[in-house]
Amino acid sequence: MSGYTSDNANGGRRWTDGNRVELLENGEQFFPRVFDAIREARREVIVETFILFEDKVGEQLHAALCEAGRRGLKVDLLIDGFGSPSLSPEFISGLTSAGVKVRVFDPGKRFFGQRLNVFRRMHRKIVVVDGGLAFVGGINYSADHLLDFGPQAKQDYAVALTGPIVSEIHRFVLHAIAVSGGKGASWFRRRIKEGASAANAPAGSAQVQFVTRDNRRHTNDIERHYLAAIRSARQRVVIANAYFFPGYRLIKAMRRAARRGVDVRLILQGEPDMPIVKVAASMLYHHLLHAGVRIYEYCERPLHGKVALADDQWSTVGSSNLDPLSLSLNLEANVIVRDKAFNQTLWERLDALMQHSCKRIEASDLSEWSSWRLVRSFFIFHLLRWYPSWVGWLPRHAPKLEPLDTPKPQGGGATQTDAA
Incomplete structure (x- = not known):
């Protein structure tokens, strides 16, 4: 049995009891579960991802989110400005016209064709559906997470979670949107309060902590x-x-x-x-x-x-x-x-x-x-x-989320991004 008992390794957060955790290996297990969960959602879908490409996987996510938006659900998609730099206007407008709120983390302009905002990236991969089911892991929405991609297909993992820990993850992703301010921030703050009062029932025996890294309170x-x-x-x-x-x-x-x-x-x-x-x-x-x-x-x-x-x-x-x-x-x-x-x-x-x-x-x-x-x-x-001390000297700007309503052409198709 492990001797690990620290309840304070994450700024005082404690273990949450009564959870079910399922390991998902590679896109073959991960993507069908996520897309099915979105299709079966009744109230709300929130997706955060570093990379979203316009390939067969990205198109499947696009279709599932658009269908959920047209059914009247609250649907939010957060992508990273460095990891997902080349989504076409048609791809974005298809989402927004279906009612999906699309936001970009720390968008940046190109300088001689190169993006300069390579640090402080939103590298999380999280999905929360109806506040009761969550997915957390390392898998992006791109075809290179499937075996049929070929020799460069990636080996990767994620988990599906149910139980009380999902309420914490839900509040976190709502807060990530609310703190950006701007249009709709007060609405998201109301959703956080609603989520805080809705504790999920126990679903299993696993103890879980949801641990994040940011550039302010939770740096390590x-x-x-x-x-x-x-x-x-x-x-x-x-x-x-x-x-x-x-x-x-x-x-x-x-x-x-x-x-x-x-x-x-x-x-x-x-x-x-x-x-x-x-x-x-x-x-x-x-x-x-x-x-x-x-x-x-x-x-x-x-x-x-x-x-x-x-x-x-x-x-x-x-x-x-x-x-x-x-x-x-x-x-x-x-x-x-x-x-x-x-x-x-x-x-x-x-x-x-x-x-x-x-x-x-x-x-x-x-x-x-x-x-x-x-x-x-x-x-x-x-x-x-x-x-760790040296990188602390790099700019600690307050990253912003930019809503995408009327996207402008960014040029080119999706390209592979390093350190995903």
């Missing part, structure tokens, strides 16, 4: 949950993460756990969607392997997951990578789950990856230490130790 909550779980682990820690370049504290916690006999395993990208991802992670291999951490590279296709487990109860699924963008810049959302059955399910899925789709990295696979490697290692470790 997700990282602190990881640290607490790793430091208190007694049997095993498994982390599957797409973009792995964590801070000094996380590296130190993994090394110490492995040295005290915990089975610490990392599943990282072996066939990355961006080569720099593998290069950055591999710089840490010597330090981790020599401390006893086991490293597996997932080689079947690009890994996009952001999941982890500790011992036999603690698990997390969400949008947060373990890299500088997610830990120090982006707006993220994870769920932390304390439940043996869910932990076992996640372990079985990750163990299957390690057994059948990964290459285990051995110390003999790495090049020998050299003077240059020692110097490089010194600078990397100090970069990891101090980058």
Whole structure:
């Protein structure tokens, strides 16, 4: 059993009892569940996503949201200005004409064809339907989350949640819209009050925390949950993460756990969607392997997951990578789950990856230490130790949500976006 008991890793938030949590793997499991939930909605649908493309998946979401809007439901779609930069006017107007409220997080203009607002991104992936069903994870609305996309199809995870925790997630997404101000803000504040008075009945036995990262009050909550779980682990820690370049504290916690006999395993990208991802992670291999951490590279296709487990109860699924963008810049959302059955399910899925789709990295696979490697290692470790302070110097502007009612042409079709 996990020794993890901290109720204060997320600014004093406590565990919410009585929830049902279901693991959804890849688009094949995720998209049908979300689209069916939207089609069956009776009052309200709220969708937040980093990436929305005009491909077959984006068109299915578009159709489901438009149909819900035409039925008179309150339908809200929040996309990120960097992650979803090239939606056509026809795509947007189809939504707005059906009554869907479309908002863009931190929209930015192009400079010589390039977007400059690459930091402080809204990286969350959340759906709430009728205040009683929620989806949280790392899966965007794009066809590259389906196996038939080909060799570049992504391996990823999300969860479907019912129970009291959904009321908290519902209030959060309503608040995210209300704090932006402008037209309709007072209406959303009324919806928050309505949601606060509507507690969902227990639906299962899982304890859950909904944990977010922002650039104000909750700057390191997700990282602190990881640290607490790793430091208190007694049997095993498994982390599957797409973009792995964590801070000094996380590296130190993994090394110490492995040295005290915990089975610490990392599943990282072996066939990355961006080569720099593998290069950055591999710089840490010597330090981790020599401390006893086991490293597996997932080689079947690009890994996009952001999941982890500790011992036999603690698990997390969400949008947060373990890299500088997610830990120090982006707006993220994870769920932390304390439940043996869910932990076992996640372990079985990750163990299957390690057994059948990964290459285990051995110390003999790495090049020998050299003077240059020692110097490089010194600078990397100090970069990891101090980058949270350095990125804090970047502009902490108040990101805005811009309603899209009469979209102007943005040019081009959807393009792939990095670090999704």
